[in-house]
Amino acid sequence: MAACAGACDGCSAGDASHAIGDRRLDIARSVCMKCKEEAAVALANQTEPMCAQCLRSSILGKFKTVLNTHALVSAQDRILLGFSGGPSSRVALEFLAEIRSEALASRALNAPGFGLGVVFIDEGLAIGTSREERSRAVDVVEKIVSRLELPLVVRRLEEVFDDDNQEDCATQLKNLLDSVKDGTGKEDIVEILRMELLEQVAKKEGYTKLVLGLSTTRIAARVVSATAKGQGFALAAGVQYVDSRWHAPVVLPLRDCATKELALLCHFFHLETLFLRNFSTLVEPSASTINSLCSNFVFTLREDNSSRDHTIVRTAGKLTPFSFNHLAPSNGDSRSMRKRRGVKTELSNSGSNMEALCVLCRAPVDGRSQLEDDPRYCRSCTLQIVDDSKVCNLLPRHIQARRAGQAWMKSQIEEFLL
Amino acid sequence: GGLELLFGSVKCHEVELDSNEITVEKLLVWIRENLLKERQEMFLKGKSVRPGVLVLINDYDWELMGHLEAPIKDKDSVVFISTLHGG
Numbered sequence: 001m002a003a004c005a006g007a008c009d010g011c012s013a014g015d016a017s018h019a020i021g022d023r024r025l026d027i028a029r030s031v032c033m034k035c036k037e038e039a040a041v042a043l044a045n046q047t048e049p050m051c052a053q054c055l056r057s058s059i060l061g062k063f064k065t066v067l068n069t070h071a072l073v074s075a076q077d078r079i080l081l082g083f084s085g086g087p088s089s090r091v092a093l094e095f096l097a098e099i100r101s102e103a104l105a106s107r108a109l110n111a112p113g114f115g116l117g118v119v120f121i122d123e124g125l126a127i128g129t130s131r132e133e134r135s136r137a138v139d140v141v142e143k144i145v146s147r148l149e150l151p152l153v154v155r156r157l158e159e160v161f162d163d164d165n166q167e168d169c170a171t172q173l174k175n176l177l178d179s180v181k182d183g184t185g186k187e188d189i190v191e192i193l194r195m196e197l198l199e200q201v202a203k204k205e206g207y208t209k210l211v212l213g214l215s216t217t218r219i220a221a222r223v224v225s226a227t228a229k230g231q232g233f234a235l236a237a238g239v240q241y242v243d244s245r246w247h248a249p250v251v252l253p254l255r256d257c258a259t260k261e262l263a264l265l266c267h268f269f270h271l272e273t274l275f276l277r278n279f280s281t282l283v284e285p286s287a288s289t290i291n292s293l294c295s296n297f298v299f300t301l302r303e304d305n306s307s308r309d310h311t312i313v314r315t316a317g318k319l320t321p322f323s324f325n326h327l328a329p330s331n332g333d334s335r336s337m338r339k340r341r342g343v344k345t346e347l348s349n350s351g352s353n354m355e356a357l358c359v360l361c362r363a364p365v366d367g368r369s370q371l372e373d374d375p376r377y378c379r380s381c382t383l384q385i386v387d388d389s390k391v392c393n394l395l396p397r398h399i400q401a402r403r404a405g406q407a408w409m410k411s412q413i414e415e416f417l418l
Numbered sequence: 419g420g421l422e423l424l425f426g427s428v429k430c431h432e433v434e435l436d437s438n439e440i441t442v443e444k445l446l447v448w449i450r451e452n453l454l455k456e457r458q459e460m461f462l463k464g465k466s467v468r469p470g471v472l473v474l475i476n477d478y479d480w481e482l483m484g485h486l487e488a489p490i491k492d493k494d495s496v497v498f499i500s501t502l503h504g505g
Contacts, residue, residue, distance in 0.1 A: 030482055042479040049482060086503055259501045260472060263419065267499060275420040275503060295502065299469035
């Protein structure tokens with residue numbers, strides 16, 4: 001029973017404290033529905049009261065299921081984790097390290113564990129963070145990763161400009177961001193450059209897969225914002241477990257986990273996370289970019305019913321995926337071995353992508369609507385980022401040098417072919 | 419998750435209230451009046467917290483404890499975690 005520590009102000013001795021005490025007893029009675037032993041501490045999977053340990057097992061279970069079902073990680077892989085410091089990527093880091101340790105210790109597989117490395121992109125220059133804060137952030141990341149004894153690569157976002165001179169890189173990034181007037185466009189270009197840099201790191205360091213800690217909640221927000229930005233044709237591309245448009249295919253093993261559960265996990269198990277500002281930090285909820293509005297919208301939807309972000313992602317997941325949303329079967333894996341392991345094998349066009357991709361955001365481009373626009377960019381990038389040709393010229397050189405996809409070119413001249 | 423920015427970058431606050439037994443709702447009112455002088459909409463929305471902010475009382479999710487009606491007593495610890503920057 002609850003006991004008032006001192007004089008209870010405004011509390012009629014028996015009734016109120018008894019009622020509050022009852023509520024506390026109710027909590028104690030709320031037992032984890034999985035183990036039926038420990039007291040439940042949180043509602044997971046929308047409605048299931050769980051203790052911290054079972055919450056962890058539940059999320060780890062989902063993580064492993066995604067990796068196994070889609071054969072996302074094999075012994076030959078070298079996995080690079082994009083670590084932002086936030087709860088989702090912190091959980092991904094913890095689980096990947098654990099799975100790898102288990103694989104190394106396991107003799108049954110008779111294979112060395114997959115390679116695992118971590119990359120942190122310092123976007124401080126773009127956001128306007130002070131040098132001290134940026135340096136402190138890197139220190140925290142180094143501490144977290146070194147405790148897990150994993151290799152870490154730290155890159156500054158401006159390095160995407162691939163110039164030997166750091167000052168020049170910084171200037172080029174500043175100029176590019178200053179030239180993009182639209183707030184949403186700025187956020188989007190930072191994300192695009194981040195992905196470019198992640199790809200560069202993966203390529204340079206020899207990684208075969210890139211894992212990102214995107215949660216259901218974040219993907220749901222992206223679905224809504226992509227819809228608002230008119231990215232209908234490309235919508236299906238970013239909501240699947242796999243995205244092979246990149247040199248190292250991007251894999252999303254936390255796609256089925258809500259941000260709330262991941263944040264709770266970090267809290268209960270003292271997984272240190274790092275808070276980094278972005279453009280929308282400390283901007284009123286009612287204002288600002290399409291991205292932050294959509295993110296706030298998804299969180300608001302979850303208030304009454306915490307399965308709404310799952311519903312959004314499931315609905316978007318029903319859109320026909322593109323050919324690059326599957327992994328080409330690796331040479332080492334035979335069909336029968338995959339079948340034995342219960343791995344989904346998609347009949348994909350192994351080899352070149354059929355779709356033309358925007359040279360900036362890699363969105364598949366709908367050739368029919370591109371007639372008047374620059375063939376290198378999708379509609380959305382054209383309207384929000386490159387509407388000014390000045391911006392085009394400020395993009396990293398290697399992006400400018402990319403040509404329109406072969407497939408698109410062919411589609412333009414198809415009617416003239418004999 | 420960055421909420422400390424709204425509270426002078428101090429993560430941990432020890433507070434003393436008049437009553438020894440209150441609800442989360444009353445605590446939020448107290449916070450609005452005493453700790454959070456500006457940018458209230460970043461933390462609060464109406465009577466509750468802004469969507470995306472988790473509330474834990476002694477490490478129990480407030481959803482299991484009655485939400486705004488959840489009781490808080492002396493020496494309890496209440497944790498607010500913002501999940502808006504999910505990462």
